[in-house]
Amino acid sequence: MSTVxxxxxxxxxxxxxxxxxxxxxxxxxxxxxxxxWADMGPSDFNTADVYLRTAVGVGKGGWAHFDYVKMPDYRWxxxxxxxxGDQKIHFGDHAGDPVWSEVPGEMRGRLxxxxxxxxxxxxxxVEQQRMLGHTAPSLYDMRSLFQVxxxxxxxxxxxxxxxxxxxxxxxxDEAEALLQRRSxxxxxxxxxxxxxxxxxxxxxxxxxxxxxxxxxxxxxxxxAESGFDPLARTTQFMLTEEAYHLQTGENGVGRIIHRTxxxxxxxxxxxxxxxxxxxxxxxxxxxxxxxxFDLFGGEDSTNASxxxxxxxxxxxxxxxxxxxxxxxxxxxxxxxxxDGDKMRTTEVPLRRAMNAxxxxxxxxxxxxxxxxxxRDVEKFEIxxxxxxxxxxxxxxxxxxxxxxxxxxxxxxxxxxxxxxxTDWLPTEADRxxxxxxxxxxxxxxxxxxxxxxxxxxxxxKPFEFxxxxxx
Ligand SMILES: [Fe+2]
Ligand SMILES: [Fe+2]
Numbered sequence: 001m002s003t004v005x006x007x008x009x010x011x012x013x014x015x016x017x018x019x020x021x022x023x024x025x026x027x028x029x030x031x032x033x034x035x036x037w038a039d040m041g042p043s044d045f046n047t048a049d050v051y052l053r054t055a056v057g058v059g060k061g062g063w064a065h066f067d068y069v070k071m072p073d074y075r076w077x078x079x080x081x082x083x084x085g086d087q088k089i090h091f092g093d094h095a096g097d098p099v100w101s102e103v104p105g106e107m108r109g110r111l112x113x114x115x116x117x118x119x120x121x122x123x124x125x126v127e128q129q130r131m132l133g134h135t136a137p138s139l140y141d142m143r144s145l146f147q148v149x150x151x152x153x154x155x156x157x158x159x160x161x162x163x164x165x166x167x168x169x170x171x172x173d174e175a176e177a178l179l180q181r182r183s184x185x186x187x188x189x190x191x192x193x194x195x196x197x198x199x200x201x202x203x204x205x206x207x208x209x210x211x212x213x214x215x216x217x218x219x220x221x222x223x224a225e226s227g228f229d230p231l232a233r234t235t236q237f238m239l240t241e242e243a244y245h246l247q248t249g250e251n252g253v254g255r256i257i258h259r260t261x262x263x264x265x266x267x268x269x270x271x272x273x274x275x276x277x278x279x280x281x282x283x284x285x286x287x288x289x290x291x292x293f294d295l296f297g298g299e300d301s302t303n304a305s306x307x308x309x310x311x312x313x314x315x316x317x318x319x320x321x322x323x324x325x326x327x328x329x330x331x332x333x334x335x336x337x338x339d340g341d342k343m344r345t346t347e348v349p350l351r352r353a354m355n356a357x358x359x360x361x362x363x364x365x366x367x368x369x370x371x372x373x374x375r376d377v378e379k380f381e382i383x384x385x386x387x388x389x390x391x392x393x394x395x396x397x398x399x400x401x402x403x404x405x406x407x408x409x410x411x412x413x414x415x416x417x418x419x420x421x422t423d424w425l426p427t428e429a430d431r432x433x434x435x436x437x438x439x440x441x442x443x444x445x446x447x448x449x450x451x452x453x454x455x456x457x458x459x460x461k462p463f464e465f466x467x468x469x470x471x
Contacts, residue, residue, distance in 0.1 A: 002014075002058065002080075002082055004055075004056060004057050004058070004077075004079065005017065006056060006075060006077075008077075009027060009030070010023075010026055010027065010030065010076075010077055010078065010157075011055075011075045011076075011077030011078070011079075012077050012078040012079070013057075013058055013078070013079055013080060014078055014080060014161070016078070022164060022165055025164045025172065026078075026160070026161065026164055029160060029164070029175055029176075032176070032179050033076075033153075033156070033157075033179065034072065035179075036123065036179045037071075037072060037126075037153060038072070040123070040126065040127045040130060040182070041071065041072075041126055041130060041149065041153070042071065042126075042129075042130055042132075042133050042145070042146060042149055043130050043131055043133065043134070044133065044134070045071065045133045045142075045146065045468075045470075046070065046071055046072050047070060047471050048070065048071075048468050048469060048470050048471060049068040049069070049070060049468070049469040049471070050068065050069055050070070050071060050142075050143055050146045050147075050467070050468050050469075051066060051067070051068055051143055051458070051459070051461075051465070051466075051467045051468070052066070052067070052068075052069045052071075052074065052143070052146065052147055052150060053065065053066050053147065053459070054066075054067070054069065054074065054075050055075075055077070055079050055154070055237075055241070058079050058080065058081055058082060058237055059082070063240065066458075066459045068469065071146060071149070071150055074150045074153070074154075076150070076153055076154045076157050077154065077157060078157055078158060078161045079158070079237045080230065080233040080234050080236075080237060081233045081234075081236035081237045081240075082233070083229070083233065087099050087229070089227035089311045090225055090314060090318045090319045090326060091225065091308065091311065091314045091315065091318045091323075091326045091327070091328070092227070092308050092309050092310060092311040092312075092314070092326075092327065092328075093309050093310065093311065093327065094227055094310075094311040095311075095326040095327055096326075097227075097311075099227050099228070099229040099232070100227055100228050100229060101229050101230065102166065103166050103167070103228060107228075107310055107312060108167070110306065110307060110310065110312060111228060111231070111312055112163070112167055112170065112171070112174065114223065114307065114312060114313060115159055115162050115163060115231065116159075116163070116174050116178070116191070117191055117192065118159060118216075118219060118220070118223065118235075119155075119156060119159030119160065119163070119174075119178055120178060120181065120190050120191045120192070120195070121190070121191075121192060121195050121216060122152045122153070122155040122156040122159065123152070123153070123156050123178060123179070124181075124183045124190035124192075124195035124196070125148075125149075125152050125183075125195065125199075125208070125212075125213075126149050126152050126153060127182060127183035127184075127190075128183050128184075128195065128197070128198065128199040128208070129145060129148075129149060129199050129205060129208075131200065132145055132199065132202060132205055133145060133146070134440060135201075135202065135438035135439065135440050136202070136440060136441070136442065137202060137438075137440075137441055137447055137448035137450065137451050138441055138446065138447040138448065138451075138453070138463075139442060139443075139444055139466060139467045139468045140447075140453075140454060140457065140458070140463055140465075140467050141202070141252075141451075142442070142467065142468050143458065143467035143468055144248045144252075144458075145205065146468070147244065147248075148209065148213075148244070148245045148248060151241045151242075151244075151245070154241070155238050155241070156178065158234045158235075158237070158238055159178075159234070160175045160178065161234070162230060162231060162234060163175045165230070166230065183195055183196055184196045184197075184198060192295055193291070193294065193396065194212050194215075194291045194292060194294065194295055195212075197291060200431075200435060201431070201434045201435050201437075201438050202252070202438060202451075203256065203276060203280075203281070203284050203434045204284065204288070204434075205249075205252070206248070206249050206252030206253045206256065207249065207253060207284050207285060207287070207288035207289075208249065208288060209245050209246065209248045209249025209252065210246065210249030210250050210252070210253050210288070210366075210369065211249070211285075211288045211289045211291075211292040211366065212288060212291070212292045212295070213242065213245040213246055213249060214246050214249070214292070214362065214365065214366065215292045215295040215296065215362065216242060216245075217239065217242050217243075217246060218296075218316060218358050218361060218362045218365075219295075219358075220235040220238055220239050220242065221235075221239065221316055221317070222313045222314055222315065222316060222318075222358055223235045223312075223313060224236045224239060225313070225314030225315070225318040225319055226311070226312050226313065226314065227310075227311030227312065228311075228312060231312075250369050250372075251454060251455070252451075253281070253285070253373065254372065254373050254376060255451045255452040255453070255454065256276055256281060256450065256451050256452075257278070257281055257373050257376065257377060257386060258376055258452040259275055259449070259450060259451050259452040260275050260276055260277065260278050260281065260450075261278075261376070261377050261379075261380040261382060261384065262380070262452065263275055264278070264380065264382045264384065265380045265381075265382055270450075271433075273449055273450075274436075274437050274439070274448075274449045274450055275437065275449055275450040276433075276434060276437060276450050278377075278384045278386075280426065280430050280433065280434060281386070282386060282387070283424060283425055283426045283430060284426055284434075285370070285386065285388065285389075286389050286393065286394065286407055286424050286425055287394075287425050287426055289366060289388060289389055290389055290393050290394035290395065291394075292362075293359060293362075293363075293391050293393075293395060294395060294396050294397040294398070296355045296356075296358055296359040296362065296397075296398075297355045297397060297398065298355060298397060298398045298399070299335055299348070299353060299355055299356035299359070299398045299399050300335065300348045300352050300353060300356070300399060301352060301353075301354070301355050302352060304351075304352065304353075304354040304355045305349070305351040305352045305354065307354070308328065308351050308354045309351060313354070315328075315354065315357055315358065316357070316358055316361040328350045328351050328354075329350075329351070331349075331350040332347040332348060332349060332350060333347070333348045333349075333350050333352075333353030333356055333357065334346075334347060335347070335348050335353065335356060335399065336392075337399050338399075338400065338402065338403035338411055341411065341413070342411070343411055355398075359391060360391075363388075363391050366388050367388050369388075370386055370387055370388035373386045374386050374387070387407070389407035389408075389409075389424075390405065390407060390408060390409030391409075392405040392409045392411075393405050393406065393407045393409065393424075394421075394424075394425065404416070404417035406420075406424075407424055437450045442468075442470060444464055444465065444466045444467075445463065445464035447463075
């Protein structure tokens with residue numbers, strides 16, 4: 001197993017000290033990163049002591065160390081999963097060949113684009129969430145937010161390492177640009193739209209970590225299959241950290257639903273209690289899940305086909321041997337598309353449907369979560385339901401973006417949509433109401449009235465533990 005040099009200026013398990021050129025390049029990038037964190041990281045909490053986990057190794061179990069850390073002192077670093085046993089490309093035209101440890105010349109442009117698009121989401125989410133500490137419903141939740149934020153910062157490091165190591169001066173320029181774009185900035189926005197949407201409430205934050213971070217998981221998992229070994233090993237380790245973000249979202253939305261159900265069961269009006277009505281929770285779920293469907297790109301895509309053919313981006317769990325043909329040739333994907341006021345089924349060559357396949361895997365995963373929330377609601381016997389919209393609903397990308405659909409996936413007219421969309425998506429009034437519920441609770445062991453406490457604490461600590469020491 002590789003050793004982690006934690007004492008280096010930039011902690012790493014890639015022997016940075018033996019590559020002086022790369023070490024210098026990254027040390028030159030470091031002050032710009034620190035400046036970005038000071039400007040765009042969590043607002044006003046840089047002097048707080050936060051009970052954070054830090055990566056200290058990459059092996060299974062025991063890779064994380066917990067302690068109080070001030071966020072600007074977090075040990076951001078470069079960690080790659082150790083090489084796996086078989087070092088073979090699993091899919092595409094090069095299936096069965098040895099993996100690449102350098103970027104094949106003809107793939108440079110495509111690979112750089114894949115890395116930059118992924119990299120851009122990491123700082124973007126930190127920017128989107130930077131004001132939330134002020135309205136944290138508990139210290140436990142504040143810690144979770146900051147944990148997610150510092151790890152997204154580390155993911156930026158992971159991607160910048162690839163850019164600096166393998167893409168020469170183009171890579172250095174891209175690494176610089178990652179610190180210049182800003183979420184929501186009209187002149188210099190982040191690349192993908194969901195990462196320019198404001199996250200100004202914890203309802204948004206939990207939906208974002210449940211749905212949008214989960215898109216990240218699927219994109220990373222597809223890149224973790226990559227024939228380009230440094231990218232595969234970088235994203236594999238990012239996935240270990242990402243699991244906590246997804247859990248924060250899934251449990252967070254679940255705790256909000258649980259609290260509202262509790263109040264309804266007791267015969268109380270959530271609005272009178274500063275809690276979030278079930279129908280507003282459902283609208284936020286509809287909004288963030290559909291915005292995240294868009295992140296998968298077009299269902300029929302030559303670009304996705306080429307990324308698969310060249311061995312850069314595989315299917316979900318490609319390496320587990322669950323697909324009959326690693327080359328995905330001579331197979332078709334059935335796609336329902338709108339045609340006037342009807343739907344018709346077309347067949348897309350499987351390689352061109354790689355985005356659709358990944359979205360299907362993602363949607364199955366999200367369905368499992370929505371069912372878990374629903375099972376909890378059912379226990380209260382209050383007649384409320386939580387559901388996940390169909391992948392056709394509210395799309396701005398891909399084959400469904402030109403038509404209108406109900407959350408159940410029924411094709412409807414523009415006029416019908418105009419009449420009903422405020423039943424399905426948050427209105428400005430809904431958003432304002434949710435924001436009005438966001439009142440800070442910064443005492444250990446206390447929690448806001450709109451969310452239930454977590455089932456358990458972090459690192460075997462109780463909920464009452466002082467997860468953040470505010471100074
Ligand atoms: Fe991330
Ligand atoms: Fe994340």
